[in-house]
Amino acid sequence: MKVISRIQKRLEIISTAVWRFWFPTTAFAMTTIFALITIEGEGKQEEIVASVVAGLLGICMQLFIERLQIKQLSQKAVIYFMGLMASFGYYFYLQANTLNNYPTEVRTAILFLILLAAVVWIPSIKQSFVAFSKSLFLFIKAHFTALLSALVLMLGIYAVIGTYSFLISGINNRIYEWIAAIVWCGFFPLYFLSLLPVFPIKEEKENENYQKAVHMPKFFEVLLSYIIIPVILAYTMILILYIVKNITGSFWEDELLEPLLNGYIIAGWSTLYLIETISNKMVQFFQKYFPILLLIVTLFQTTATIFTIQRFGITDGRYFISLLLLFSFISSVLYIFKSMKIRITPLLLLALTIISILPGIGAVPVGNFSQSQQLDNVLVENNMLENNQIHPSESISNQDKEKIVKSVQYLRKTEYLNNISYLPNSSLYANEFSEVFGFKPYRYDKNNDVEQPSRQFFVEMTNDSTQEFNVEKADIMVPLQISDGTFIPDNKDQLAMTYNKEKYHLDWDETVDANTVLHLSDEADQTLINFDLTFLRKLKKLTEDWNSETLPAKELIFETENKNVKLTLAITSLRVEENTPIEGEFYLFITFKS
Structure with a gap:
């Protein structure tokens, strides 16, 4: 009852x-x-x-x-x-x-x-x-x-x-x-x-x-006081140790902290908000010292982010981290000095977030403007842009190559390339990029002009594993051979196909940062699905010695899907070398859901 x-x-x-x-x-x-x-x-x-x-x-x-x-x-x-x-x-x-x-x-x-x-x-x-x-x-x-x-x-x-x-x-x-x-x-x-x-x-x-x-059970008090707070403090000390260790060198250039700080700042301030009604020594210690430590990390990272923006311009990611650093700085100062205005910090975060999506001054518009300006400046400085025409050149410095590649990468991602008058009406994947700018978006060390010793691995599927393929529901099977960032034998980064009288094409997009994505698009060039294949570079450990291994099919078959289509990729052979395009042979099975 x-x-x-x-x-x-x-x-x-x-x-x-x-x-x-x-x-x-x-x-x-x-x-x-x-x-x-x-x-x-x-x-x-x-x-x-x-x-x-x-x-x-x-x-x-x-x-x-x-x-x-x-x-x-x-x-x-x-x-x-x-x-x-x-x-x-x-x-x-x-x-x-x-x-x-x-x-x-x-x-x-x-x-x-x-x-x-x-x-x-x-x-x-x-x-x-x-x-x-x-x-x-x-x-x-x-x-x-x-x-x-x-x-x-x-x-x-x-x-x-x-x-x-x-x-x-x-x-x-x-x-x-x-x-x-x-x-x-x-x-x-x-x-x-x-x-x-x-x-x-x-x-x-x-x-x-x-x-x-709003009553906080004992379990949550223990969780916050003796698990979450120690973890955040330990994480903070690691960040500070990293800054101290690299303060005279790579800290100002490597951008390693930027992707870590979004979650860190949000987690830290969420914890400060949640423990306001808890009273014990651990909480009091955290309330006293964490805002100071956070302020130190914020000041150093703000300086590093400014240097990065000066070198490579603003992207939406750097825009968001800049807003978070601003929020962290103001909130930390208010908290340290026990200002009554600390209650406005949630409103401050809300206001900064709203700004980030406003037309003209939001993250994406500012990122597009900054990256297009950087691309203009690098091309002009290297005499590659004249009368709204690009003159390809392979002789520019690796630093300028990196700037061009990163700008094009970003503008492609935000679908802004077609708004730049001197660029062709295309996505500028590997071969097209080379034709336009005169160099490929990889094969150089981004920090200097000295070629680094390469590390690599090679994997292939066992000869008797093809029988394990389950392709009963696949609409198309496409054998793929990739070399130097292009489909073989056409030596193009785009492969056309037809199914049910509809035309489709695959694009192999491999960037200087070793990000690899396979795009499936329709005849109108609308992307149906993206298959992020960056994980292929991490299937095995890269070594300077020849690292070859034969694996069963179940370890070399990968899938992705959305509401439109399902892609199944079976690797028959794969060679990965750092700073070099992937080479391999695959079977791609395409299943349309409509």
Whole structure:
């Protein structure tokens, strides 16, 4: 009876949440419907993403209405209408810019981050730093509670259906996808919303439900105090030791810290927010010294990032790390000096994040402008650009070659190459790049002009392994031979093919940074799928001695897929040498899903 009573109580809470959060509930219901349609092969990812954005925006609107105690129906209607228009506006933006477009991916990811940050921050508007700390913990707690509940529910249903299928009657395997869509797009957000209490208008008026929701169990206190804090401190000391060890040399040039700092700064400040209500010696030690250590790391990395920008210009990645370093610097100073303005730090992060997606001054537009300017400058300095025409040259320095390659790489990634008037209307992969600039985008050491000793490995498939290929559902089998960054025997980095009277082509994209990607595109040059093959260089350890090994098929077959197509790559032989294009023979199996 207690179990039934608890279920009834939870259903009542969920029912209340549906009425309280009616806008996001409707949006997530639409997400579920769109996901089910997509599973049947008739929907698009754009509808799913747009409805999730509408759901998050709806949560923000409801929390904003509650926080400011907006009572008038007309004012609520205006807020919801604005949210609805914003949701439709974003949907039309996605229709005009496919999700496979890199700038769209970046803006969408940042938009999700903005909405999630706003959801946490809105309940603490005009309140203390402690109020934000409680809000952050409440949302994290609700998220993982809903996550675990959804996972258990899905696995339980899977077990029941699997048993029925095994013992009684076979069923359509697609039902597992339907269940996953219903659980994660419908149940998960709804259960999450049911865990959100009504937030107090003032901290001294916290009700019992809110206090229960923000209460931190002993487990979380121990986790934060004696596991997460020591790990962050140890990580910080490693960063500082690295800076001290390399301060007179490679630290200012190698850019190793930049990709590590995004997660580090966010994790560090999230921990500072979460421990605000905990009182023990470990927490007090962390609160006293971590902001100082973080400030030291921030100052050194800011200087290094400025040097990197001077050498290679701004990219969206450096733009984001620069904003994070600015946030870290300001927040650390406020925290160290115990300023009451510390409560604005979440708003500061939110504001900087919004700036990063604005037209003209956002991460991608600034990155495109900077890299196109760098390309112009290097070409002009080396007398390679005259009267809007490029004159190929192989005699320029390796440093300038590296700048050209990195700029072209970035502008290709952001699909901005066609906006540069003196470049051909193409993606400038290996052979085209060589024809335009006069040198290949690899085969030189990026730090100096001295050729380095090469390391390599070679693997091949056992002769009797081809029988292990399972290609029953493949639509096309393409034998590939790659050498010097091109398809053999045509010596081109593009390979054309036809299926069901439709034309497609493969592009082999191998860059100076040893990144290797295989692109499948249609006749309109729209990318259907990208297969990141960079991992091929790490299949075996590179050695200066000849390292040859024969492997079974199961270790040399790799797959990737999306809603459009599935690619299966079987390696029959592969030779990898550092600073040199991959050479190998493969079978590529293409399966179209439409």
